[in-house]
Amino acid sequence: xxxxxxxxxxxxxxxxxxxxxxxxxxxxxxxxxxxxxxxxxxxxxxxxxxxxxxxxxxxxxxxxxxxxxxxxxxxxxxxxxxxxxxxxxxxxxxxxxxxxxxxxxxxxxxxxxxxxxxxxxxxxxxxxxxxxxxxxxxxxxxxxxxxxxxxxxxxxxxxxxxxxxxxxxxxxxxxxxxxxxxxxxxxxxxxxxxxxxxx
Numbered sequence: 283x284x285x286x287x288x289x290x291x292x293x294x295x296x297x298x299x300x301x302x303x304x305x306x307x308x309x310x311x312x313x314x315x316x317x318x319x320x321x322x323x324x325x326x327x328x329x330x331x332x333x334x335x336x337x338x339x340x341x342x343x344x345x346x347x348x349x350x351x352x353x354x355x356x357x358x359x360x361x362x363x364x365x366x367x368x369x370x371x372x373x374x375x376x377x378x379x380x381x382x383x384x385x386x387x388x389x390x391x392x393x394x395x396x397x398x399x400x401x402x403x404x405x406x407x408x409x410x411x412x413x414x415x416x417x418x419x420x421x422x423x424x425x426x427x428x429x430x431x432x433x434x435x436x437x438x439x440x441x442x443x444x445x446x447x448x449x450x451x452x453x454x455x456x457x458x459x460x461x462x463x464x465x466x467x468x469x470x471x472x473x474x475x476x477x478x479x480x481x
Contacts, residue, residue, distance in 0.1 A: 295351035310339055317363055324367050334366050371439040411461045415454060422450040
């Protein structure tokens with residue numbers, strides 16, 4: 283649990299600035315669980331969470347002399363963590379292999395959440411349809427619809443403008459409606475109802 287005593291944390295930060303490894307370890311243990319929890323909400327992968335968490339605290343150690351003990355260390359940590367996640371998603375958007383990996387993970391999570399609303403057959407069809415989209419469109423659709431992120435958030439994550447995001451979503455929706463056109467009426471009403479709710 284994070285120590286709520288600002289004076290104690292300020293003292294730890296002063297020790298950290300001076301290269302005190304024990305102070306660094308205490309701060310790491312104080313914050314790692316909460317940060318890991320927030321990272322998992324974005325990354326949906328324990329391995330990626332560990333990787334980003336390690337990168338975060340390596341960076342903290344490298345810039346320790348620049349840390350201001352008078353300012354919120356928690357806010358500082360979360361800001362760096364958020365930037366690292368954005369950097370990761372930008373890298374993903376440019377790497378087809380990584381893109382397929384993260385989209386598959388997100389899609390599987392979404393289908394698991396919706397399993398009470400979709401039959402296994404319908405869920406499989408949806409997963410297959412999403413995988414047929416071009417990589418960048420698949421990523422946009424996953425972040426916007428499956429992850430529930432705003433266009434502004436996706437713009438920051440992927441480094442593409444809102445107009446491009448809107449275009450990808452429009453084409454993704456058209457594709458899915460066409461893909462499910464030959465399915466049963468029940469499949470269409472359930473699957474498209476779930477996907478396009480709120481659009």
